[in-house]
Amino acid sequence: MLKKIILSALILSSSAYAQDFPVVCRGKYFNTYCQQGIDPLNVAYKIKASPQFYVHEDSSVKIFRGGSPKEVLAENIDAVFKEVSEILDMHLYSFHGDIKIFSTKDGLKKAFLDIANTELKSDSFYHYEQNTIYISEQDLRVGILAHEIAHAIISRYFVVPPPAKVQEVLSGYVEYNINKKFSQ
Numbered sequence: 001m002l003k004k005i006i007l008s009a010l011i012l013s014s015s016a017y018a019q020d021f022p023v024v025c026r027g028k029y030f031n032t033y034c035q036q037g038i039d040p041l042n043v044a045y046k047i048k049a050s051p052q053f054y055v056h057e058d059s060s061v062k063i064f065r066g067g068s069p070k071e072v073l074a075e076n077i078d079a080v081f082k083e084v085s086e087i088l089d090m091h092l093y094s095f096h097g098d099i100k101i102f103s104t105k106d107g108l109k110k111a112f113l114d115i116a117n118t119e120l121k122s123d124s125f126y127h128y129e130q131n132t133i134y135i136s137e138q139d140l141r142v143g144i145l146a147h148e149i150a151h152a153i154i155s156r157y158f159v160v161p162p163p164a165k166v167q168e169v170l171s172g173y174v175e176y177n178i179n180k181k182f183s184q
Helices: 002-020 040-047 069-088 105-116 142-157 164-182
Strands: 023-026 030-034 053-055 062-064 097-102 124-127 132-136
Touching: 023 069, 030 040, 030 069, 040 069, 040 142, 069 142, 069 164, 097 105, 105 124, 105 132, 124 142, 132 142, 142 164
Parallel strands: 030 097, 097 132
Antiparallel strands: 023 030, 053 062, 124 132
16 A cells, blocks of 8 residues: 555656656657756757757857757767767667756756755766656756766666666766767
């Protein structure tokens, strides 16, 4: 009976969050949910991991080719997933998870408090049971996203996930390499 109550509470809380995340981008590896007011093209621009973006050096104008902003975002997230898989040499061809992007860090902190019943001490987190990455738009950078994708891959690759410290070392290694490759 207690299991049913807890499960019902989880379903209710996730459906309440679903209403807060109307923008959905469906990629090969992740469904990305953005809170109201978040522009998927701006998020994709922060990631810039696919060849969809051409940025003029003398201009602050973002130029992209092909697809809608949602498609461009999905392609960029898929590109980061592939890069992380290569760095870790861990390939999960049937992997599929979720990413929830909050408009503010306060919203992210509240979600973490609801899930973990403790205060968030980082800019993002991965929740294993929901197979979901949580991040705020204001903290979103390709390295942070890659770090969380690494957690998702590591936790799903092994039958028994490695200890948290090992996962942090590997995810930090991924973040360092992604930052080196994509930061200009």
